Amino acid sequence: MSKSFLYKINTLLKIQYSNMLEYRVEIALWAISGIIPFFMLNIWTNNGLNESINLSKIMLSRYFISAFFVRQFSVVWVVFTFEEDALLGKLSPYLIQPLHPFFRYFAQHIAEQLTRLPFALLIALIFFILNPESFWIPAVKTTIFAGLATFLSFLIQFLMQSVIATFCFWTEKASSIEKLLFIPTLFLSGLLAPVSSFPEFVKSWVYFTPFPYLINFPANLLSGNDPNIISGICMQLIWVIIFFCIFAKTWKSGTKKFTAMGL
C-alpha cells in the first residue's frame, strides 16, 4: 500500500516536473513578479524608517530578501487550476481515479517550485551584488528550520486555497473569493512590512490569525531575527490541522453536490 503510494507520488512529481519545464519562461516571469518586497525595502531604507523600529538597515534587507524567498516557495494557485478543471469538466476523470485529485495539484506546486528555484536564486544573486553588505550565510540549523517553516506556510496556504477551491462546487467562480482572501495575506503576512512594525492595536490580534505565520515567521527565522521557533511552528501546525479538517468536510459535501460540467 505505502509502496504503491510512494510510486504514485514519484510518478506524479516526475510528470509534473517535465510539464513545468515546458513553461520555464512563464515561471521565470512569475519569479520576477515577486519582487515587491524589494520595492518596499527601498522605501523603508530610503526614508530611514527602519531606525524607529530598531532594525538596522542590514537586518531589514535580510528580512525582505528572506520574505522574497519564503513567498517564492509558498505561492499557491490551486484555486485557479481547480476552477478551470471544474468548469471544463476535466475534473470528472480525476474523480474516478483511485487517487485524491488534490495530490495531483500538490505535485504540480512542488514541481513548479523546483523549476522556480534557479530563477529565485538568480534574483537573489543580483540583489546581493547590488547590496553586498547584506550578504549572509544562515547557520545549517536555521536553514533547516526556515525550510520547514516555509513548507508549513506553503501547506497552510495550499489547504486554505483548497477550501476555497471546493467552493467551486457551489458557486463556479471561486477565484474571486481567493482574491478577497489575498488582501489580508498581502498586508498582514509581513510581505510588505515586518509585523513588528505594525501598530499595537493590530499586533494585539494579528498573531491569532494564520497570516503572520505565512511570511513573517519564516522570514524572521531565515534572516536570523530569532523568533520563538517552537511556538511559531506549533501555531503553523495548528493552522494546518484546522484547514485540513475544514477541507476534508467541504470536499466531502462538495463532491456530493458535483454535477459533471462540460459533459
Add this chain to the structure above:
Amino acid sequence: MNIKKYFQLYSLFNYTSFAIEMEYKINILIDLITAIFGLIGSIFLLSIFFDNSNLIGGWSFEQALIIQGIYTILNGVTNTWFSPNLKEIVKYIREGTLDFVLIKPVDSQFWISFKRISPSGLIEIIIGLLVLIYCLVINEIDISFSLIILLSMTLLCSISILYSLWFLISTTTIWFVKTWNATEVLRSFLYVGRFPLSSFSFSLRLFFSTVIPITFITTIPSELILGIAPIWKIILELVVSYIFISMSRRFWKYALKFYSSASS
C-alpha cells in the same frame, strides 16, 4: 472607418458583457468588498510608514492619500477594461480564435481591447473618486475649472499609458503564447504607483520614469492637484502618452505579421 458603427458595436459589447457578468451577481459583491479591503490595506501600510516619519519622500500623509485615490481610480479602470480583455488575448491566440477576429470588418485592436467590460471595476473607480474628493477637502484645495480640465487631461494620459503597457505586454503573446504571467510582472511593478516616486532611491526613480513610466501614471496627476506640478511635466506626460499609444498600435501591426494561427 465609421465612428458611428464603432459606437454601436461598443454598446453591443457592453450589453453582452454586462449580461455575462450579471450571471455572477455575488461575484460583483465580493469584488466590491475586495476593492474596499484593498484600499484599507494600502492605507494601513501607508500609516505604518508615516508612524515612523512625518514625511515620506517629502510628502505628508494627507498628500500621499491623494496618490492612493488616483491609484484606486486607475486600478478600477484597469480592472474594468484592460485586464478582462487582455486576459482573453491569451485565449484567442492559444485556441486560434484570433482568426475569427481578424476576418471581421472591424479593427482588430479595437475588438480585442474593448470586447469585455467588468462592472466590478466601476465600483472601484467610484471608491477612488470618493477618496480623491475627501483628499481635496482635507488638503484644502480650491477646485477651479482649469484644475478639473488639467486633471482630466493628465488622467486621460495616465490611462493611455496604462493601456499601452497592458496592450504591449499582451501583444507579445503572439510569440510566447502563454504570457499570463507577464501581466503579473506588470501588476507588481504598477504596485509601486501607490507611493510617491520621490520616496524611492535614485536608481529606482530613474527606472520608473523611463523603462516603465509609473511616475507619469500616478505621481504627476497628484502633483497637479497639489499645485506643485511644473508645466513641463504636464507637457511631457502628453508626449509620453502619445508615444506609448502609437507604439502599441505599431507593435500590434508588426506582431500580426508573425501570427500563424493555432494548429488547425
